[in-house]
Amino acid sequence: MVAPDYNDLLLAWSSGLKRDTPVPYYYQLKQMIKNDIESGALKHGDQIPTEHELSAALGISRPTIRQCMSELVNEGYLVRVKGKGTFVTGRKIEANYIQRHQSFHTMVRESGLTPSTKVLSFKLIPGIPEYNEKLQIPITDELFYLYRLCLANDEPMLLIESYMPAKRFPGLLEVDFSDNELYATLRSKYGLKPLMLIREIESRNARPEEARLLSIPRNKAISYVTNVALDEDNVPFEYSVSRYRSDRHKFTVYMRC
Incomplete structure (x- = not known):
């Protein structure tokens, strides 16, 4: 289960997804996570929920979640730690x-x-x-x-x-x-x-x-x-x-x- 501290963020991400727009879900989610990192809502060292947890909470596919996470890792906002999960690296x-x-x-x-x-x-x-x-x-x-x-x-x-x-x-x-x-x-x-x-x-x-x-x-x-x-x-x-x-x-x- 997702830690209780993430309930508000998951609710915000879910309600923030625009289902009637051509903008891909992975990009929408990516921008919301970046904004939360930049604003300090997500801090250095915070763990991101798993692909399974995000998929279940947001109602979007795991490949879509994976693409979002991969781009955030490539841009330096997140880091994957083998056997532990995905974590926030902090604001640039x-x-x-x-x-x-x-x-x-x-x-x-x-x-x-x-x-x-x-x-x-x-x-x-x-x-x-x-x-x-x-x-x-x-x-x-x-x-x-x-x-x-x-x-x-x-x-x-x-x-x-x-x-x-x-x-x-x-x-x-x-x-x-x-x-x-x-x-x-x-x-x-x-x-x-x-x-x-x-x-x-x-x-x-x-x-x-x-x-x-x-x-x-x-x-x-x-x-x-x-x-x-x-x-x-x-x-x-x-x-x-x-x-x-x-x-x-x-x-x-x-x-x-």
Whole structure:
């Protein structure tokens, strides 16, 4: 039997199905479940009723239910756990970051979730010619290397590697970036005024270590994003490489026609 907590949802889904429309049942149900995830009525970790339970409660066939569930899994809203069932993964984090810069913490809070950060590495390293060139500094200059895992409701979402000129930010190693945001720190501690980002986006398959840290299967597609950040004088101050879970993010772009 379906758990009592689902009675109201099942009733809403059943009454929400339009029986006299050409819109397929699987699509109608899919949209209702997505809306309940986005609104928070269904939360991360909630178990979805079985195909049999949904079919009986809604009066539609199991193949129709299966198609609906498969599409929600493919879109990252649900996950199937062998031997246990189908569970909600949670709302996708929506970023308008292609148009304007948003910190991860801002994106997560705007999605109604709780952000946190784990610092995987933070140290002074020798210059890397390719990155020093992007930062427009001598190839012999040292860099600060900051590697972070960003989480939403304790679920891994994003890996960020940042490279910054060490000479420009003396004392930066004293900052705990598990509790402080990078750009907010650079503004307050060094008077930095970020102006713009030069951003490149592509899709790649996750490498084993990336997959382990992001808690995703090996070779699953991720969004691979590189940034060169410029200050108000058009001087680069950070080069970063970010790896977003593509099943838990969506990016919104606004364009003039």
